Amino acid sequence: MTKPKVLISDALSPAAVQIFKDRGIEVDFQPNLGKDKDKLADIIGDYDGLAIRSATKATAKIIERAKRLKVIGRAGIGVDNVEIPAATAKGIIVMNTPFGNSITTAEHAITMMLSLAREIPQADASTQAGKWEKNRFMGVEITGKTLGVIGCGNIGSIVCDRAQGLRMKVIGFDPFLTEERALDLGVEKVELDELLKRADFITLHTPLTDKTRNIIDAAAIAKMKQGVRIINCARGGLIDEQALLEALDSKHVAGAALDVFAEEPATSNALFGHANVICTPHLGASTTEAQENVALQIAEQMSDYLLTGAISNAINFPSITAEEAPKLKPFIALAEKLGSFAGQLTESSITKIQITYEGQVAEMKTRALTSAVLAGLLRPMLGEVNVVSAPVIAKERGMVVDEVLRAGESDYESLITVAVTTEHQDRAVSGTVYADGKPRLVDIKGIRVDAEFGKSMIYVTNEDKPGFIGKFASLLGDAKINIATFHLGRVAPGSDAIALVEVDGAVPAELLAKIQALPQVKQAKALAF
Numbered sequence: 001m002t003k004p005k006v007l008i009s010d011a012l013s014p015a016a017v018q019i020f021k022d023r024g025i026e027v028d029f030q031p032n033l034g035k036d037k038d039k040l041a042d043i044i045g046d047y048d049g050l051a052i053r054s055a056t057k058a059t060a061k062i063i064e065r066a067k068r069l070k071v072i073g074r075a076g077i078g079v080d081n082v083e084i085p086a087a088t089a090k091g092i093i094v095m096n097t098p099f100g101n102s103i104t105t106a107e108h109a110i111t112m113m114l115s116l117a118r119e120i121p122q123a124d125a126s127t128q129a130g131k132w133e134k135n136r137f138m139g140v141e142i143t144g145k146t147l148g149v150i151g152c153g154n155i156g157s158i159v160c161d162r163a164q165g166l167r168m169k170v171i172g173f174d175p176f177l178t179e180e181r182a183l184d185l186g187v188e189k190v191e192l193d194e195l196l197k198r199a200d201f202i203t204l205h206t207p208l209t210d211k212t213r214n215i216i217d218a219a220a221i222a223k224m225k226q227g228v229r230i231i232n233c234a235r236g237g238l239i240d241e242q243a244l245l246e247a248l249d250s251k252h253v254a255g256a257a258l259d260v261f262a263e264e265p266a267t268s269n270a271l272f273g274h275a276n277v278i279c280t281p282h283l284g285a286s287t288t289e290a291q292e293n294v295a296l297q298i299a300e301q302m303s304d305y306l307l308t309g310a311i312s313n314a315i316n317f318p319s320i321t322a323e324e325a326p327k328l329k330p331f332i333a334l335a336e337k338l339g340s341f342a343g344q345l346t347e348s349s350i351t352k353i354q355i356t357y358e359g360q361v362a363e364m365k366t367r368a369l370t371s372a373v374l375a376g377l378l379r380p381m382l383g384e385v386n387v388v389s390a391p392v393i394a395k396e397r398g399m400v401v402d403e404v405l406r407a408g409e410s411d412y413e414s415l416i417t418v419a420v421t422t423e424h425q426d427r428a429v430s431g432t433v434y435a436d437g438k439p440r441l442v443d444i445k446g447i448r449v450d451a452e453f454g455k456s457m458i459y460v461t462n463e464d465k466p467g468f469i470g471k472f473a474s475l476l477g478d479a480k481i482n483i484a485t486f487h488l489g490r491v492a493p494g495s496d497a498i499a500l501v502e503v504d505g506a507v508p509a510e511l512l513a514k515i516q517a518l519p520q521v522k523q524a525k526a527l528a529f
């Protein structure tokens, strides 16, 4: 067998090079190559593995040229620099190291908060310039102050712990934070508006998703206390930078500490030079310890995959063997989509997930399928959850996951049902795979349907009364949204009904609001698969 060949195109710790060599893998270490996308595109065709940090953008264009690439390994957490659908379409595994730099990044957020409270960078620059401006710098104490943590996952929860050590009162907003987990963390669980209203300091620790983009915008800032200080060591797009600038100018926001920016590398930014802004160039994960951790871990994971086929911490595929793969593949897609369907409809903490496998699918590797359901379910909230970490995350968050296996009890050869219990409601959705290998939705909340999962869909629950379909279709027509497929179902004439409509293109928020306002409509949601 020829030796697999790996390219390291970012500044990983050299520890990774040694691991690859020790495992018998040829390795090419070009720490600055990631910044030169043309050169990367020219040479990527020679490699089986690509190891990166955040500087390399593994775009669809690069992936297209990666003729023999089998694995992209991210030595770190965020994989927003990898076009996952493009990699998945080519069968390239994308893996990360979800925990290796969490402590270091949490420490950076705390450092930024303290620097902000005492204006350390500004005072340092002034002192070293020989100004001795003792009266210019008047800090604030953090003891007894309220810290609002938005996103209490791996990093956020470490920040909560450290802040309590600094005698702060910690309040947290995270839709996936259960009361039990909040109690364990010693955090008061609050809604976002309350956090914005009460916090003296606000720190962000969510992934960048459609739901979190610009979570701190002008409207959110308007709800904050006068003199609030904001820290962002997560992702740039979480803050509307223009709105922040205006709030800093008006002194509504007393200071901001930013490690990440809407556009990176951030060599110019409207916030640069503001007296109350302190910045670092995406240094959250930059400690010797964290870089050793993530480099060693990614090199081991990539070597395992290239040499033995074992998969761990994959974002886009569960751990399965080569023999199992072809049979499982369509059911994995079904499981992820059913989970995603349920996840996109869920707005409060999930307490229980029951997955029932009936017929032939009950004899397959249901653990992998359950992981795929959980990854699909959690991803709309958590962004970078993968099939390996999804069960751990679900457990950590106090979600009970039940698998039920039944041999040949349904009308279908194979049927998967995902039932989700939240603090407020129960919801079940079932699907199957037909002979064409495509996943289908066959039951939603006990209502029979037969629908494929479209890229962009509108899901409506309504009262089965005359007039709804006409009004609904005209709203779409007025918005110039083309209907691709239309599926209706109901419990009984005149009772609860659903409409599941595939449309061409994204669903604008204004259109959704108009659908929601129709008299027969109980709920309208835009879904993406």
Ligand SMILES: NC(=O)c1ccc[n+]([C@@H]2O[C@H](COP(=O)([O-])OP(=O)(O)OC[C@H]3O[C@@H](n4cnc5c(N)ncnc54)[C@H](O)[C@@H]3O)[C@@H](O)[C@H]2O)c1
Pocket (backbone or CB within 6 Å): 077, 078, 079, 098, 101, 102, 105, 150, 151, 152, 153, 154, 155, 156, 173, 174, 175, 176, 177, 205, 206, 207, 208, 211, 212, 233, 234, 235, 259, 260, 282, 283, 284, 285, 286, 381, 382, 383, 384, 385
């Ligand atoms: N600055 C850096 O160098 C650096 C280093 C590592 C990670 N990061 C970034 O930090 C962020 C957090 O990483 P992590 O490892 O803690 O991730 P995580 O997945 O463990 O935690 C993210 C948390 O955000 C929560 N969340 C999702 N949507 C939310 C919403 N709308 N409102 C509030 N909470 C929401 C999730 O429930 C989850 O608990 C990520 O964006 C990651 O890419 C940055």
Ligand SMILES: O=C(O)[C@H](O)COP(=O)(O)O
Pocket (backbone or CB within 6 Å): 053, 054, 055, 075, 076, 077, 078, 079, 101, 282, 283, 284, 285, 286
């Ligand atoms: O997501 C991450 O792990 C961080 O953003 C760190 O990115 P870096 O490896 O480029 O420092």
